[in-house]
Amino acid sequence: AQSVAQPEDQVNVAEGNPLTVKCTYSVSGNPYLFWYVQYPNRGLQFLLKYITGDNLVKGSYGFEAEFNKSQTSFHLKKPSALVSDSALYFCAVPLNNNAGNMLTFGGGTRLMVKP
Amino acid sequence: KAGVTQTPRYLIKTRGQQVTLSCSPISGHRSVSWYQQTPGQGLQFLFEYFSETQRNKGNFPGRFSGRQFSNSRSEMNVSTLELGDSALYLCASSSGEASGNTIYFGEGSWLTVV
DSSP states (O other), X not given: OOEEEOOOSEEEEXXXXXXXXXXXXXXXXXXXXXXXXXXTTOOEEEEXXXXXXXXXXXXXXXXXXXXXXXXXXXXXXXXXXXXXXXXXXXXXXXXXXXXXXXXXXXXXXXXXXXX | OOOOEEEOSEEEEOTTOOEXXXXXXXXXXXXXXXXXXXXXXXXXXXXXXXXXXXXXEOSOOTTEEEEEOTTXXXXXXXXXXXXXXXXXXXXXXXXXXXXXXXXXXXXXXXXXXX
């Protein structure tokens, strides 16, 4: 079964410092990987996805993610954190490789950016 | 282009009652899926509809059901509500034609069962 794991429940970073939110995956076949962000009392917002091609994927709000096949990781990064980046971040992968709107999510990582 | 719209945003129901939640997908999207989010279980897939047919189903009891209309709008229904059904219910839409399609979520419907 396809799955993702987020090993950190919370990440703390100072404003202006680089941030990394970790995600590892377990899939059969070609991986399709997604990152979403959830602000308090809101739905999920799409940040970026990896389908194929360049290992560095650029997304919304200055975020990027690095796909690493040998380490089966897809870590989310940003060069300079903002207080407004504080939110809950989810990594996700399709439940299977068939066409379908079905994702399985990691447990989420709460990012706290302190001024 | 309007995003995924869910109604109502907040509702409170009593144990044993039933509830219907509504979702309007992004224009042109034929796939609509539903997810339940709780602090304990995280985000879990409920079911997916594509062109008015249930295409995929998660591991939830039969009290949870849904349907999709010809205009791609979708509803989900939960019957005989239990306290544990209190959750954020998220609707998501995509074109649904390939596994890597971007999936867009609505703001969710907060259900509290008392």
